[in-house]
Amino acid sequence: MDEQRVLYLLRGYIQNRLSNREKIELSEIMKSDGDNPLLGELMEEVFAEHRHTIKDSSTPSSQMWQAILNDARFFANEERTINRKSFLSTWYYLAGAAACILVGYTIYFFQQGIEMPNRGDEILITTTEKAITPGREQATLTLPGGKVVALDSLKEGTSLQGEGFTLRFEDGQIKTDGANDQLLSATTTLRTPHGGEYQTRLSDGTSVWLNAGSSITYPLVFHTDKREVTITGEVFFDVEKDRNKPFVVHAEETSITVLGTSFNVSAYPEDMAIRTTLIEGSVRMQKGQKVKNLLPGQQALVQKGESNDITVQTVDIEEAIAWKNGYFYFHKEDIQSAMKKIGRWYNVEVKYEGELPDRGLDGTISRMEDLRQLLDALELTGAAQFSLEERRIIVRK
Incomplete structure (x- = not known):
């Protein structure tokens, strides 16, 4: 077991910054080394580091433990039987440390206090013709020139040839080697279908998460005095700070300008309004001549159509970004x-x-x-x- 790698994955999971591939890697480590005392020590270390951020320190159930180890989003095409008994001895040792990692991201918990029924000693998760499994990591990328590539079918390290440039697929994102004239003028569109989600990183280091039925159009290289992107659907941004290059998100008639911050934009075509929720930092909303600034914890509501009104209200951040957290x-x-x-x-x-x-x-x-x-x-x-x-x-x- 690579201790430093496990620590990186555990810290990244609790901070919700792992890619889906890294979540799968962590899940495999927890399954293969679940009886290794060292894993428990590493979890205790991470738990101690982040104890102050934990809202609920209650011990999660063994069902929760299994849910995170067998995330249906990553294994939707597998049929597997999970023996609960094989986890229990390790579970009791690790439960306290695992609480911070599992609570909030696993099996449902209703405010009414409903308890889950006991499903017996085994939980059987199957995919059949009648079962409708949840969405998974999948997206297409429209390259300069119009070629459409399915990202979930690409192998790590794949090269994509364009007219006068070469792109590389690494760590779930498209990377460029340098910037020539063709790249400086090239844009691409990342699109998720209904039943899909995707996380990637732009050339400036900004991380984006796309919810189902969403898209983002962006330059392969940001080379002007603004970093501008256009979205549809719902996208979460963690913007890399650059005071010399504001980051601008266009969503229909609305534009959102930031220097470096994290926020969520919901702009589905079928919805009557565009909702922008600020997590941290500051953003400036604009529609027509109307401009408003947001503070963390505030949401701007922009009605579609002729009205330029921007309504600002305080909201529960957790509600706005729940989709990103699973x-x-x-x-x-x-x-x-x-x-x-x-x-x-x-x-x-x-x-x-x-x-x-x-x-x-x-x-x-x-x-x-x-x-x-x-x-x-x-x-x-x-x-x-x-x-x-x-x-x-x-x-x-």
């Missing part, structure tokens, strides 16, 4: 809004029969479950009834 977060959310998010993530249609349910949803639920399990959990809240017909969710009051 779960759905519902706070008095109407059924239609919640089902839009679920439909995009599982790439399914939603149909309503009879009157719309008037009770909002409250609570959090993992995006790692297959759709039937997720709907069963939602039914426990009493907000609505759900049935599945092939790739269609039927919602009834």
Whole structure:
């Protein structure tokens, strides 16, 4: 076991900055070395370092432990049986240290205090024709010249030839060697389908996370006095600071200007408004001649259409970026809004029969479950009834 590598992965997981490949690597280490006392010591070390950031120090259940080790998003095409007994001896030793890493990113926990039923000594996770598994890491890249490449099918180190330039696929991102005239004028579009998500890094070091059904168009090399990108759907940004080159995000009629910060933008075409939530730093919102500055914890709401009004309100940051952290977060959310998010993530249609349910949803639920399990959990809240017909969710009051 490479101690420094394990420490890097554990710290990155708790800080939510691992790529999906690194999460898989950590999962494999925890499965193969689960009975190694050194792993427990390293987890204790990371737990001690980040104890002050933990909101809930309660001991997670063995179901939580298994959920993180067997993340359905990364192993959607595998059929596997997980023997709970093989984890228990290690679990009791590591549970305290694992709490900070697992709480909030695993099996659903509802504010109503609903307890999960005991599923017996074994949990069987299968993919069948009837099962609808959650989204996974997948995206396409439209290269200069129009060629479309499926990133999830590319092998590490693959070279992509363009007219007068060569690109490399490394660590889930497209990299360039130097900058010639062709590269300086070249833009590319990264796009996720419904049922997909993707994380990459731009040439300036800015990290971006795309939710399902989203896109970002950006230059391969930022060479002007502004770093400008255009998005659709929902994208989270962690912008590399550069006071000499402001970072500008265009979302329909709205532009967001920053120097270095992290924020979330939701701008799906079917939604009536664009929502920008600031996590840290500062941003300037602009639509037409209207300009407003945001502070951390604030969300700007820009209605689409002729109005240039920008409404600013204080929101729960956790709710805005829950999708990036692997779960759905519902706070008095109407059924239609919640089902839009679920439909995009599982790439399914939603149909309503009879009157719309008037009770909002409250609570959090993992995006790692297959759709039937997720709907069963939602039914426990009493907000609505759900049935599945092939790739269609039927919602009834």
